[in-house]
Amino acid sequence: MSVMQRLANGRRRACLVDMREIRMADREARDYYAGSETAKAAIACAMVVGASGVGAALGNFMIAVYVKKSEVPIKLFTDERDAIVWLGGFVRESRKKLL
Secondary structure (H helix, E strand, O other), X not given: OHHHHHHOOOOOEEEEEEOOOOOOOOHHHXXXXXOHHHHHHEEEEEEEOXXXXXXXXXXXXXXXXXXXOXXXXXXXXXXXXXXXXXXXXXXXXXXXXXX
């Protein structure tokens, strides 16, 4: 997230996290994505998991527990295109606020 923030010159951006190869996310990782560091860098965070039962179960657990306390909108996807479309809505909304 800190690299994303530096590359975006401090502007918050849409964040797409590819979790398809992740087997397990520990509590520290889940807290990080739900916390203030992500909020500094991201306007919304889409997490793409594999269609396998393990990936979907991990992602669904993370979303169910952490989305309630997240400082940015987080949503789980199994299709990357759907995730990009969802993030596009936040990009459009943030552009409107700048005008």
